[in-house]
Structure formats: structure tokens, C-alpha cells
Amino acid sequence: MKAILVPAESHDDSEHALRMAAEVARRFSGRIECFALQMPPLVNLTWDPAGVAIMSGADLDHRRNREEARRLAARVMSEEDVALEPLADDPSSEEDPARPGTETVLAGAGAVTRAGWAWNDKMMAGDAFLGAYGRAFDLTVVCRPRPEGASITTLESALFESGGPILIAPPHRVKQGFGKTIAVAWNGSSETARTIAFARPFLRAAERVIVLADDGGLNDQPSGAMIQRRLSACGVPVELKTMPSGGIRSGEAILKEATALGADLLLKGAYTQSRLRQMIFGGATSQILAKTELPVFMAH
Incomplete structure (x- = not known):
């Protein structure tokens, strides 16, 4: 960076x-x-x-x-x-x-x-x-x-x-040293995989990384456990937190879980559903952009 x-x-x-x-x-x-x-x-x-x-x-x-x-x-x-x-x-x-x-x-x-x-x-x-x-x-x-x-x-x-x-x-001053605890919202998408790759300097510098995943709803996509192993192999201090079924598709649920875990940085792939669909039906990215009080690292 x-x-x-x-x-x-x-x-x-x-x-x-x-x-x-x-x-x-x-x-x-x-x-x-x-x-x-x-x-x-x-x-x-x-x-x-x-x-x-x-x-x-x-x-x-x-x-x-x-x-x-x-x-x-x-x-x-x-x-x-x-x-x-x-x-x-x-x-x-x-x-x-x-x-x-x-x-x-x-x-x-x-x-x-x-x-x-x-x-x-x-x-x-x-x-x-x-x-x-x-x-x-x-x-x-x-x-x-x-x-x-x-x-x-x-x-x-x-x-x-x-x-x-x-x-x-976010619309307020962020404390110095943010990024010590990072939440990764893993939904199995290529956008989130790309975000993780871009964020490697932040991940390596973190004291704690939590992968949030809903493994029951990922079908044939890589599980949260696989992402945990990937990051661990790079020397990242990482743990896995499984959310209730469907939770990883809700921006509000992701923000609530990240806040409860004490995260001061959220990693999220952006618009893993189309922008048009999110405009009509809502989506995790749109909800996070509307409500986050945490710094958010995103890529598409």
C-alpha cells in the first residue's frame, strides 16, 4: 500500500x-x-x-x-x-x-x-x-x-x-491503529477472494482476523474453513466464525457480528450480486454502504 x-x-x-x-x-x-x-x-x-x-x-x-x-x-x-x-x-x-x-x-x-x-x-x-x-x-x-x-x-x-x-x-474520525482486528465477510465469491488478495498487507499487520462464513449456504464454493487455512498458511492469525444460515448475505447481520467481535476493519467483496438487483431487492453491499460505522475495505 x-x-x-x-x-x-x-x-x-x-x-x-x-x-x-x-x-x-x-x-x-x-x-x-x-x-x-x-x-x-x-x-x-x-x-x-x-x-x-x-x-x-x-x-x-x-x-x-x-x-x-x-x-x-x-x-x-x-x-x-x-x-x-x-x-x-x-x-x-x-x-x-x-x-x-x-x-x-x-x-x-x-x-x-x-x-x-x-x-x-x-x-x-x-x-x-x-x-x-x-x-x-x-x-x-x-x-x-x-x-x-x-x-x-x-x-x-x-x-x-x-x-x-x-x-x-465512516462519517466520523476513526481511532488510530485501526485494523488490529479484521472481520472478513466470506460468501464464496470471486469478488471477496480478490478483496482478500488486495488486503494482504492489512491482514499480515493485524493482531486478529476473523473469517465470517455461512458454510451451509456456499454449495460447491470454497468454505470458510478453506479461507481460514489459506490465511493461516500466510502467517495470518485467523479464526473462523460461522454465522446463522443466510447471515452472510445480510449487510446488517455482517455489521452486527463484526461489531460484536470488536472488529475495527471489515473486508467485503463489493456487489457480488448485480447493482440493479441490489437497487431493487437490497443486498449486503448496499446495506453496508448505507450503515457502516467501521472502515470497510472493498474490491469488485
Whole structure:
């Protein structure tokens, strides 16, 4: 977890995501990159003076929100003692890789020994940018969607388009050292298997890992006991907790069990049923995104 991406916004929940990213960066000697997540201002194509005024006002709001997001990121990283660093050179740029000095920058990019952060001043970077840009990072940290805060489209862009995992910050400050007790919601899906693989640095650093499983309802899919053996072989301190029949399909039951066990991080494969089905009938992922007070590590 060396390369961490965090979209910064001007609402209160964004601070919690930034602080969680700082915690992860310190733990794994990682580097955070932040940018202001915003939609482009609406363009008014009319020629009348009132239309020009509306366009100017929207542009002004955009710049103000962007500056507020930058100030928030700078304040949080300063309070978290994460050092500001220059934005790394982009190896895909048109610079000559053989030019003196370039090799040093690129060689050092993967040799991070302490936590640092940089600000990307990308103009009008929205959800599409977040999803695509996240492919160059090990982890994207986002806020739990709420009407007064982050959008579900932001989370889903990072989840579906980045190709990597996301870490979801609940709408409150998370205690330092979170991830000592990890609950893994095992439902036999490829999405959850992928999530476990991405989360290996967190699992190895944990003091206790509990695999939650409903072995009676997995049919021919690998059992919770098999996942326990897999993690144990990697040196992870893991135990198995069997939930009542059907419990692993309920987001509310998963959250209740994880909380009762004292978990401070939940691992869950995202949307193991289709998003459309979850919108109509509900599903574990949708329930967790709506209600979790724990940090959640997800992948699809």
C-alpha cells in the first residue's frame, strides 16, 4: 500500500477519509496524492448577459470549492505529521527518459521510506478522472456515501473503474491503529477472494482476523474453513466464525457480528450480486454502504 489516492472535497466527511489515508501511509511508509474532486461548472451557451453572469458565478464557486479542498488536505496532513512533497514526475509525459535527472526521479518513486503527500492541481477532476487515475495507485480512499456528503457515484467510479481496492471512511474520525482486528465477510465469491488478495498487507499487520462464513449456504464454493487455512498458511492469525444460515448475505447481520467481535476493519467483496438487483431487492453491499460505522475495505 505504497501509492494512495484520496479525492478531497469541501464537506465534513472528507476530513475523515484524509485522516484514514494518513494512517495507512504512516503504517506502510506510503505516499498520498490528493486532488479536489469536482464536477465541471455548467456551461450556459446563451448570449444574453444574465447567462454570462451565471457562468461566471459557477466558475467562481468551482474555484472556491477547489481551494477549500486544498486547504483541508493541507491542514489534515500537517496535523497528521505527513510531509508535503513535490508531485512526482509523470513517466508517461513527453520528457526524454534518458535526460539527466529523470532516471533518479523514477528510480526513487518506488523507494518510499516514510509517509508523504502531494497535491495534484488537476482542474475540474470528477468521478471519471478518479476511476481512471486510480489505476496508477494501490488504494483509493473514499467517504461513505451520504446525502449531505460524498456521492455513491464517486465510490462506484473508484470501485469499478480503478481496477483496485477502495477503503471507505465512516462519517466520523476513526481511532488510530485501526485494523488490529479484521472481520472478513466470506460468501464464496470471486469478488471477496480478490478483496482478500488486495488486503494482504492489512491482514499480515493485524493482531486478529476473523473469517465470517455461512458454510451451509456456499454449495460447491470454497468454505470458510478453506479461507481460514489459506490465511493461516500466510502467517495470518485467523479464526473462523460461522454465522446463522443466510447471515452472510445480510449487510446488517455482517455489521452486527463484526461489531460484536470488536472488529475495527471489515473486508467485503463489493456487489457480488448485480447493482440493479441490489437497487431493487437490497443486498449486503448496499446495506453496508448505507450503515457502516467501521472502515470497510472493498474490491469488485
